[in-house]
Amino acid sequence: MISFDAVTKIYGGRRVVGPLSLVIPKGKFVALLGGSGCGKTTSLKMINGLVTPDSGRVVVEGRAVGAEPVSEAPSALRRRIGYVFQEVGLFPHMTVAENLAVGPRLAGWAAPRIAARAAELLSLIALPPDVGERLPAALSGGQRQRVGLARALAAEPAVMLMDEPFGALDPVLRDGLGQDYRALHDRLGLTTVMVTHDVMEALLLADRIVVLDAGVILADGPPGALLADHPDPVVRALMETPRRQARRLEALAAGAGHG
Amino acid sequence: MDDRFAAAWALLPGYLSQHVLLSLCALLLGLAISLPLGVAASRSAAVRWPSLFVASLIQTIPSLALLAMFYPLLLALSAVSVAWFGHGFPALGFAPSLIALTLYSMLPILRNAVTGIRGVDPAAVEAADGMGMTSRQRLLWVELPLAAPVIMAGMRTAAVWTIGAATLSTPVGQTSLGNYIFSGLQTENWVYVTFGCVASAVLALGADQLLGLIESGLSARRPWRIWAGAIGLLVGIAAALSPLMATNTTATYKVGAKNFSEQYILAELMASRLRATGAVVSTKEDLGSATAYRALASGEVDVYIDYSGTLWANVLGHKDNPGRAAVLAGLTKTLKARDGVTVLGAVGFENAYALAMRADRAKALGIASVADLAGKAPSLKLGSDLEFLSRPEWAAIRDAYGLNFAKQTSYQPTFMYRALADGEADVISAFSSDGRIAADKLVILSDPKGALPPYDAVILLSPRAGQDARLRKALTPLVGAISVSAMQAANFSIDRDTHKLGPAEAARDLAKSVGLNP
Numbered sequence: 001m002i003s004f005d006a007v008t009k010i011y012g013g014r015r016v017v018g019p020l021s022l023v024i025p026k027g028k029f030v031a032l033l034g035g036s037g038c039g040k041t042t043s044l045k046m047i048n049g050l051v052t053p054d055s056g057r058v059v060v061e062g063r064a065v066g067a068e069p070v071s072e073a074p075s076a077l078r079r080r081i082g083y084v085f086q087e088v089g090l091f092p093h094m095t096v097a098e099n100l101a102v103g104p105r106l107a108g109w110a111a112p113r114i115a116a117r118a119a120e121l122l123s124l125i126a127l128p129p130d131v132g133e134r135l136p137a138a139l140s141g142g143q144r145q146r147v148g149l150a151r152a153l154a155a156e157p158a159v160m161l162m163d164e165p166f167g168a169l170d171p172v173l174r175d176g177l178g179q180d181y182r183a184l185h186d187r188l189g190l191t192t193v194m195v196t197h198d199v200m201e202a203l204l205l206a207d208r209i210v211v212l213d214a215g216v217i218l219a220d221g222p223p224g225a226l227l228a229d230h231p232d233p234v235v236r237a238l239m240e241t242p243r244r245q246a247r248r249l250e251a252l253a254a255g256a257g258h259g
Numbered sequence: 260m261d262d263r264f265a266a267a268w269a270l271l272p273g274y275l276s277q278h279v280l281l282s283l284c285a286l287l288l289g290l291a292i293s294l295p296l297g298v299a300a301s302r303s304a305a306v307r308w309p310s311l312f313v314a315s316l317i318q319t320i321p322s323l324a325l326l327a328m329f330y331p332l333l334l335a336l337s338a339v340s341v342a343w344f345g346h347g348f349p350a351l352g353f354a355p356s357l358i359a360l361t362l363y364s365m366l367p368i369l370r371n372a373v374t375g376i377r378g379v380d381p382a383a384v385e386a387a388d389g390m391g392m393t394s395r396q397r398l399l400w401v402e403l404p405l406a407a408p409v410i411m412a413g414m415r416t417a418a419v420w421t422i423g424a425a426t427l428s429t430p431v432g433q434t435s436l437g438n439y440i441f442s443g444l445q446t447e448n449w450v451y452v453t454f455g456c457v458a459s460a461v462l463a464l465g466a467d468q469l470l471g472l473i474e475s476g477l478s479a480r481r482p483w484r485i486w487a488g489a490i491g492l493l494v495g496i497a498a499a500l501s502p503l504m505a506t507n508t509t510a511t512y513k514v515g516a517k518n519f520s521e522q523y524i525l526a527e528l529m530a531s532r533l534r535a536t537g538a539v540v541s542t543k544e545d546l547g548s549a550t551a552y553r554a555l556a557s558g559e560v561d562v563y564i565d566y567s568g569t570l571w572a573n574v575l576g577h578k579d580n581p582g583r584a585a586v587l588a589g590l591t592k593t594l595k596a597r598d599g600v601t602v603l604g605a606v607g608f609e610n611a612y613a614l615a616m617r618a619d620r621a622k623a624l625g626i627a628s629v630a631d632l633a634g635k636a637p638s639l640k641l642g643s644d645l646e647f648l649s650r651p652e653w654a655a656i657r658d659a660y661g662l663n664f665a666k667q668t669s670y671q672p673t674f675m676y677r678a679l680a681d682g683e684a685d686v687i688s689a690f691s692s693d694g695r696i697a698a699d700k701l702v703i704l705s706d707p708k709g710a711l712p713p714y715d716a717v718i719l720l721s722p723r724a725g726q727d728a729r730l731r732k733a734l735t736p737l738v739g740a741i742s743v744s745a746m747q748a749a750n751f752s753i754d755r756d757t758h759k760l761g762p763a764e765a766a767r768d769l770a771k772s773v774g775l776n777p
Contacts, residue, residue, distance in 0.1 A: 092383065106396070
């Protein structure tokens with residue numbers, strides 16, 4: 001479980017987050033949705049301590065972020081949390097297998113277990129085993145994104161944080177990888193927080209969507225509820241595009257059926 | 260030409276091994292300081308700006324001046340160390356050269372380390388942080404491997420600079436490939452000058468290429484290139500340093516010499532006589548006037564030849580001229596009492612500072628003495644060696660006769676004679692034992708007021724050497740043995756333009772001509 005308790009963050013005199021209070025139960029897939037500058041990435045980074053709140057506190061699995069002993073914080077917390085972001089950030093001087101091994105090495109696994117895990121992860125993301133010997137520069141964009149995802153999963157985290165994880169991909173790859181990840185989320189029983197500005201992606205993948213604007217929650221609910229109706233005009237406008245697209249597709253499909 | 264090339268080639272192992280040892284130590288020390296500093300600087304702007312500023316500032320100091328600066332500094336530190344701990348350390352030679360070159364090597368390594376680490380892809384850094392690497396793990400696993408090619412490029416620049424600048428360590432008493440260049444410049448032995456330049460250039464380029472191989476191996480992730488470069492470097496270093504392992508390098512005696520032909524010849528003459536006793540002898544050449552005496556007094560050099568007037572005016576600070584015998588007696592007594600330095604005796608000839616002109620020009624202007632010169636000086640140009648104008652002798656003769664030249668220019672001694680021949684100078688500060696006075700048809704202007712003190716060549720012994728019976732026995736036969744004409748002939752044999760001899764050959768001929776048995 002992840003909870004935000006009246007959390008605020010201020011940059012250069014401007015409050016970019018908060019006050020934000022939010023509870024994300026274990027096993028849920030939550031999307032933080034909003035335009036650029038809405039505070040969604042900052043909120044995400046407060047979960048693994050990459051950003052420290054100015055007030056309030058964030059609790060992950062019963063432990064307050066930043067409350068660990070100085071010797072292990074904040075890296076110890078981050079090792080228990082998978083982290084995927086848009087630039088992927090594969091280490092260019094390491095092979096794919098070495099990239100996949102970083103998390104387990106940090107967690108102190110034994111060498112045979114690390115090697116077995118790398119092979120297991122490659123099959124999990126549906127890449128052939130020989131990809132493990134390649135350098136990231138030799139992969140396609142989609143393959144790199146998959147490896148980034150696998151690397152985040154490598155040390156068997158219970159929580160996954162994803163910042164625009166599929167943003168750099170073309171629409172077909174994007175949808176495919178999104179569906180694959182959603183299946184993994186369910187199978188591994190993960191708790192996932194995904195930041196996105198793409199309404200369709202949030203609607204199709206998440207159990208619950210939190211719409212942020214200027215660092216505060218505008219709407220919070222299951223995709224169906226947000227899509228159906230919402231009192232806030234900004235949220236309604238946000239949902240209008242996918243709704244219109246869905247009606248158009250439906251009309252097209254009906255027309256084709258009649259024709 | 261062939262002889263000089265062969266002589267230069269024979270000196271190569273000794274010079275090269277010292278040059279490589281010095282450059283290598285300076286680079287390794289520079290790396291050991293600059294790399295951690297570069298890491299700290301890449302993390303914190305409070306470290307970055309001051310450290311880059313200081314490193315850049317060091318780079319703006321001319322390298323020769325930087326090398327020279329550490330001699331007085333180390334001398335003072337050594338004196339403090341003697342006072343506190345009872346023993347000092349050598350202020351000349353390896354130590355000042357190492358410090359100066361280490362400082363000199365820092366900027367490229369530091370700057371490239373900062374640039375390389377700060378230039379690492381922010382996505383890789385964010386991933387490292389996001390995965391929970393500690394700052395140290397991020398540095399060792401991600402930042403340093405990714406910055407390695409850039410840091411290696413800095414190492415290459417530092418290596419080329421350091422190997423080049425190491426040639427300038429010769430004047431502070433460290434043997435290097437610069438010995439060819441400095442002694443060649445003094446004796447107009449262009450074969451030596453060229454040989455020294457080519458040797459240091461080849462060394463620098465070789466090191467650069469091998470480091471370049473490692474750099475390209477790092478950036479292209481080709482381990483064999485890294486290994487080939489590293490093995491090439493190790494083999495090259497081992498080969499260059501092998502003469503140091505083979506010979507016993509602890510010198511029993513160190514003979515000093517200042518930076519002109521006569522000094523090289525006399526140093527070789529003394530060295531050969533000491534070697535004849537079975538001793539191991541090394542020479543420290545190209546010492547400056549003041550440096551040479553301090554090196555002797557502190558025991559870094561055992562013996563060298565200086566000139567009574569120089570010691571009288573510069574070391575003891577006298578402005579008067581009580582006459583030849585009084586100067587010599589005064590020196591013998593005062594140097595012993597003050598510094599423990601022994602004046603073994605006068606060699607027999609005088610090498611006076613004197614003002615000289617071309618004979619034809621002096622005649623045309625009707626100048627025979629410095630007094631005659633004074634009236635014409637405002638329309639004449641004075642050429643001097645590099646130190647004459649800052650010496651008390653110049654002040655003495657200038658004030659005694661009221662000399663006021665239209666222009667004063669300093670030259671290397673060799674070029675000073677050239678300037679006189681070409682008419683760029685009308686009057687020069689010549690040395691009376693110089694072979695070129697007779698050869699170039701120069702006249703020495705008389706000094707009716709006796710403003711310049713006598714300059715008898717005297718053998719000086721360090722406090723330790725003064726107690727050494729073997730050394731005294733080997734060198735005492737030189738006292739009173741060498742006439743000014745014999746010295747002029749020997750000097751000219753290495754200063755002339757054709758059939759030049761090396762200092763060792765000239766010393767051998769001189770010993771023969773004055774009837775000294777080895």
